[in-house]
Amino acid sequence: xxxxxxxxxxxxxxxxxxxxxxxxxxxxxxxxxxxxxxxxxxxxxxxxxxxxxxxxxxxxxxxxxxxxxxxxxxxxxxxxxxxxxxxxxxxxxxxxxxxxxxxx
Amino acid sequence: xxxxxxxxxxxxxxxxxxxxxxxxxxxxxxxxxxxxxxxxxxxxxxxxxxxxxxxxxxxxxxxxxxxxxxxxxxxxxxxxxxxxxxxxxxxxxxxxxxxxxxxxxxxxxxxxxxxxxxxxxxxxxxxxxxxxxxxxxxxxxxxxxxxxxxxxxxxxxxxxxxxxxxxxxxxxxxxxxxxxxxxxxxxxxxxxxxxxxxxxxxxxxxxxxxxxxxxxxxxxxxxxxxxxxxxxxxxxxxxxxxxxxxx
Numbered sequence: 478x479x480x481x482x483x484x485x486x487x488x489x490x491x492x493x494x495x496x497x498x499x500x501x502x503x504x505x506x507x508x509x510x511x512x513x514x515x516x517x518x519x520x521x522x523x524x525x526x527x528x529x530x531x532x533x534x535x536x537x538x539x540x541x542x543x544x545x546x547x548x549x550x551x552x553x554x555x556x557x558x559x560x561x562x563x564x565x566x567x568x569x570x571x572x573x574x575x576x577x578x579x580x581x
Numbered sequence: 582x583x584x585x586x587x588x589x590x591x592x593x594x595x596x597x598x599x600x601x602x603x604x605x606x607x608x609x610x611x612x613x614x615x616x617x618x619x620x621x622x623x624x625x626x627x628x629x630x631x632x633x634x635x636x637x638x639x640x641x642x643x644x645x646x647x648x649x650x651x652x653x654x655x656x657x658x659x660x661x662x663x664x665x666x667x668x669x670x671x672x673x674x675x676x677x678x679x680x681x682x683x684x685x686x687x688x689x690x691x692x693x694x695x696x697x698x699x700x701x702x703x704x705x706x707x708x709x710x711x712x713x714x715x716x717x718x719x720x721x722x723x724x725x726x727x728x729x730x731x732x733x734x735x736x737x738x739x740x741x742x743x744x745x746x747x748x749x750x751x752x753x754x755x756x757x758x759x760x761x762x763x764x765x766x767x768x769x770x771x772x773x774x775x776x777x778x779x780x781x782x783x784x785x786x787x788x789x790x791x792x793x794x795x796x797x798x799x800x801x802x803x804x805x806x807x808x809x810x811x812x813x814x815x816x817x818x819x820x821x822x823x824x825x826x827x828x
Contacts, residue, residue: 498680499676499680502680502681503679503680504682508679508680511675511679512676512679512680515672515675515676515679516672516676518672519669519672519673522668522669578666578668579598579602579665579666580665580666580667580668580669581665581666581667581668581691581692581694581767
């Protein structure tokens, strides 16, 4: 494996593990959905920051996280997880684009 | 001194944007802080709301002390500090507290920027803002929290403050200072770390030493903390920093 060229895949794998950990450690479904939405908001900000330069690696990261999260949260409704993650990403992107939140 | 008081009157106030950020940070951190206080056996909304309001007051005081320390230090150096919310910090805190069920309460969600006040910086050695001034400003926040916690404890001991509130505020200030000393940008620790690793090691170990002495032996001593920090500083210099410098 060449880290210089394969770093997006490696990052996606790391995020898959993070997603799996998050889902496994969430005590119940409500917490799982809340964590999913919050992570979506974080990914939305990342998307906004790297919208001009690193869209493809970010897509891999989102997919990796999603995969890990649904594997860990197999007991929950996968459709709701997908909708919450996607809406979190869109809300995160939108509030940064509209400059509703100024942050460091 | 008159010059400093004048600067405080002119520049200390929070801007509208900073005030909004301050309240968002306070409410989110209060939610994180009061995560485990929403009922003992089962979820209790009334008890939870009461604890949440108390947490808002405690976190508000703590964050204000931190910001005030940095603003006063920056004004004394001829700069103006601006506090911005750290969006990632808030989300990381919320996620961590949710998945650990309140075992890890990450309480760091602000970053500090410093702007030059040209007229107040005239004649200063190295006119522009630099790493040294930035690190001094960053250091002032956690140090203000540590001093404030000592004042709170003293008030508690002489009976001016109830032990419950006093202990909570004391621990909260130390916890807030601890998280803010982490070398993650844009937290205060990162600015001190970029300025000088040795200073960072000294400050961080002195602080952890002070807290450890309090927690394990109930010894409240700044001198002991500074002594531990000095030992760690020396060890870090001998075993790591000197080798890096020689190379």
